[in-house]
Amino acid sequence: MSTDPPAWWTVDLAGHMERVLTDAWPAETGGLVIQAPGRGPSLWTPGGVAAPRWFAADPDEVVQFALTARREGIRVLATFHSHPDGRRWLSERDRPMLWWAEWHVLGVPGEGAWRFLHWRRGFRRESNR
Numbered sequence: 001m002s003t004d005p006p007a008w009w010t011v012d013l014a015g016h017m018e019r020v021l022t023d024a025w026p027a028e029t030g031g032l033v034i035q036a037p038g039r040g041p042s043l044w045t046p047g048g049v050a051a052p053r054w055f056a057a058d059p060d061e062v063v064q065f066a067l068t069a070r071r072e073g074i075r076v077l078a079t080f081h082s083h084p085d086g087r088r089w090l091s092e093r094d095r096p097m098l099w100w101a102e103w104h105v106l107g108v109p110g111e112g113a114w115r116f117l118h119w120r121r122g123f124r125r126e127s128n129r
Helices: 011-024 059-072 095-099
Strands: 030-035 041-044 048-051 054-057 075-082 103-110 113-120 123-127
Touching: 011 041, 011 075, 011 103, 011 113, 030 054, 054 059, 075 095
Parallel strands: 075 103
Antiparallel strands: 030 041, 030 075, 048 054, 103 113, 113 123
C-alpha cells in the first residue's frame, strides 16, 4: 500500500489544516476539504460544540453548506477531524464522515507537529504533512 496522500493534498492545505486543529486544541474539531469551480482545495469548518474526545457540527450550518455547495458546484473532496489525544484510528462514531466524500483526513499530534492519516473508502494512507 502506498503512503502517498491524495493528489489534491498540498503543503498549503496541510498548513491551513494544522492551524485549524491547533486553534481548537485541546478539543476535537472537523470540517470538509472542498473545491469550488476553478479554485484549489480549501477548508470549510462549521461552528458547533466540541470537547477533547468529540465534536458536533451545527446542523443548520451543515444544511446551509450542502445547499450552497449544490447550487455553486462545490465539490467535497474529503472530511477531516482531529484526535487531540493521539488516537490513530476512526471510531464507529467517526465512520459516517466517510459518507460525505471519498477521502477522510484524521489529524493526530506527534513529535511536535500534526500527523495526517488519510483514509480512502476501504484504505488508509499516512503522511507527515
